[in-house]
Amino acid sequence: MPKNKPLSPGDSFFLLIESDNTPSQIGVLARMKLPKGADKRFILEMVESFRKHQPTMPPFNLRLAERSASRPMYAWETVKNIDIDYHLRHSALPQPGGERELAVLISRLHSIPLDHRRPMWEFHVIEGLEDDCFAIYSKMHHALIDGVAGARLMAQWMRQTTPKVSPDFLPMWAMKPGKRTRQQKQLPESSTAYTQALLNTVSDPIKAAAGVFSATFDSIIGTRSKKHPDLVAPYTAPTSILNSEVGPQRRVSTVEFDTDRLLKIGKQLGGTLNDVVMAICGGALRDYLIEQDALPKKPLISQVPVSFRPKEDAGGGNAIGMMLASLGTNEADTLTRFTKVRNSMLAGKELLADMSANQITAYSAIMTLPFALGQMTGFGNRSSRPMYNVVISNVPGPTEKRYLNGAEVFSVHPVSFVMQGQALNITLFTYADKITFVFTACRESLPSVQRLVTHTGNALEALESALTEKPAKASEKAPKGGRKKATKR
Numbered sequence: 001m002p003k004n005k006p007l008s009p010g011d012s013f014f015l016l017i018e019s020d021n022t023p024s025q026i027g028v029l030a031r032m033k034l035p036k037g038a039d040k041r042f043i044l045e046m047v048e049s050f051r052k053h054q055p056t057m058p059p060f061n062l063r064l065a066e067r068s069a070s071r072p073m074y075a076w077e078t079v080k081n082i083d084i085d086y087h088l089r090h091s092a093l094p095q096p097g098g099e100r101e102l103a104v105l106i107s108r109l110h111s112i113p114l115d116h117r118r119p120m121w122e123f124h125v126i127e128g129l130e131d132d133c134f135a136i137y138s139k140m141h142h143a144l145i146d147g148v149a150g151a152r153l154m155a156q157w158m159r160q161t162t163p164k165v166s167p168d169f170l171p172m173w174a175m176k177p178g179k180r181t182r183q184q185k186q187l188p189e190s191s192t193a194y195t196q197a198l199l200n201t202v203s204d205p206i207k208a209a210a211g212v213f214s215a216t217f218d219s220i221i222g223t224r225s226k227k228h229p230d231l232v233a234p235y236t237a238p239t240s241i242l243n244s245e246v247g248p249q250r251r252v253s254t255v256e257f258d259t260d261r262l263l264k265i266g267k268q269l270g271g272t273l274n275d276v277v278m279a280i281c282g283g284a285l286r287d288y289l290i291e292q293d294a295l296p297k298k299p300l301i302s303q304v305p306v307s308f309r310p311k312e313d314a315g316g317g318n319a320i321g322m323m324l325a326s327l328g329t330n331e332a333d334t335l336t337r338f339t340k341v342r343n344s345m346l347a348g349k350e351l352l353a354d355m356s357a358n359q360i361t362a363y364s365a366i367m368t369l370p371f372a373l374g375q376m377t378g379f380g381n382r383s384s385r386p387m388y389n390v391v392i393s394n395v396p397g398p399t400e401k402r403y404l405n406g407a408e409v410f411s412v413h414p415v416s417f418v419m420q421g422q423a424l425n426i427t428l429f430t431y432a433d434k435i436t437f438v439f440t441a442c443r444e445s446l447p448s449v450q451r452l453v454t455h456t457g458n459a460l461e462a463l464e465s466a467l468t469e470k471p472a473k474a475s476e477k478a479p480k481g482g483r484k485k486a487t488k489r
Contacts, residue, residue: 283459
C-alpha cells in the first residue's frame with residue numbers, strides 16, 4: 001500500500017482556514033465555440049467520451065487521508081476507483097444563455113464547498129450559450145494547486161493551436177503530465193571546490209536567514225526605510241468595507257480589454273503592465289467606494305501574490321509568496337495615483353529581487369503570521385487594522401489562440417476565493433490578445449459589487465484621457481533602469 005504524502009505547511013493553510021462561509025477553492029471558466037460544422041451532439045459526445053476515463057495522476061486522484069490522534073497532520077492518499085459521474089457534471093443554461101445567465105450559474109457553483117471525502121475537484125460542461133457556444137468550468141481546492149499551476153494545466157489541455165476534432169480526445173484528468181525539470185547538484189571534482197561547497201552548505205542558511213531578516217525589517221518600517229522609501233508596511237491598511245465579515249454566497253463578474261491598450265499606457269508612463277493593472281484597480285475601487293460613501297482617507301493596500309514556480313512547471317501544490325502595494329485611492333488625480341502605485345510596486349519588487357524562493361517563502365510566512373493565525377482562529381483579517389484590503393493577482397495565460405478538440409477557445413477566466421475579512425479578490429488573466437479582470441466577491445458584504453465592471457472601464461479611459469491632457473506629469477518620477485523583477489501571479 002503506497003505511503004500517504006503529508007501536505008506542506010503552505011498547502012495545509014488553505015484547509016486550516018476553511019469554513020462553511022469561506023471555502024478555499026479556485027476555478028477556471030473557459031468559453032468555446034462549437035467546431036465548424038458541428039452541432040450540439042458534439043458536446044454530449046464529448047462528455048460521454050470523458051466519462052470513460054479514470055483519473056490516474058495527481059492532483060486528480062488524491063484525497064485527504066483520515067486524521068487521528070496518532071496522525072494529526074493533513075496528508076494525501078491515492079484513490080484508485082473514482083466516481084467520475086460525481087466529478088463530471090453536464091449542465092445547460094436557461095435562455096437566452098447570455099453573460100448574465102452564465103455569471104449567475106458560476107457564482108452559485110463557486111459558492112458550494114468541495115467534498116473533503118472525495119478528490120477535491122469538479123468539472124462542469126455547460127451548454128446553452130448563445131451563438132453556438134459552450135463553457136467549461138473547473139474548480140479545485142487551493143490545497144491541491146495554485147492559480148499559476150492551474151492556468152498552466154488548463155493551457156496544456158487546451159494546447160491545440162489549429163482546430164482538429166478527435167474522437168479520442170482525452171479529458172484534463174487523463175492527459176499525461178508535463179515534464180518537470182530538476183537541477184541536479186553536481187559533486188565538485190577538486191578538493192578545493194569540494195571544501196568550498198561544504199562551506200557554502202554551512203553558510204548559505206545563515207545568509208538566507210540574514211536576507212529574510214533584512215527584508216522583514218524593511219517591510220515593518222515601511223516608508224521610513226531609507227533603502228525602500230515607497231515600501232508598504234504590513235497592517236497599515238485603512239478600515240474598509242472590503243474587510244467586512246464574509247458570508248457563504250459569491251458573486252463573480254468579469255470585464256475584458258485588449259492587452260495592447262494597457263501596454264501602450266505602461267510604455268507611455270514608464271511602467272509595466274502590472275503597474276497599469278494596479279492603477280486601474282485603484283481607480284475602479286476609489287469610484288466604487290465613493291459611490292458607497294465608504295472611501296477611506298488613507299490609500300487602500302493590495303496584497304499581491306508572487307509566483308516563484310519554474311516556467312514550465314504545472315505541478316500541484318502552492319509556490320507563492322507575497323508583497324504589498326498601495327493603490328493610491330486617496331489621490332483624485334489619475335496620473336498622481338499611477339505614480340504612487342508604480343513606485344510602490346517597484347519598491348516591493350526590489351525587496352524580493354535578491355531573495356531565493358525559500359527566502360521569499362520564509363519572508364511571506366513571517367509577514368502573514370498574524371493574518372494566518374486570525375484566519376485559523378476565525379477572527380479573520382481584522383477590519384480595524386487589516387493586513388491589506390484586497391488581493392490582486394495577475395495570472396499569465398497562452399499568448400496565442402487555442403482550441404479544445406477543434407472548438408475555438410475565445411475566453412479564459414480564473415475564479416478565485418475570498419477569506420474571512422477579505423470580501424473581494426481581483427484576478428487578472430492574459431490570453432491571446434486580451435486581458436480579463438475577474439472580480440470574486442462576497443455577495444452579502446459588498447453591495448452592487450458588479451458595478452466594479454463599469455468603474456474598471458471608466459478607470460482605463462481616465463488613464464488614456466489623462467495621457468492626452470497632461471503627458472509631461474506622467475513621467476516626473478519614472479524609474480531609471482530597474483533591477484530583476486519577481487513574477488506577479
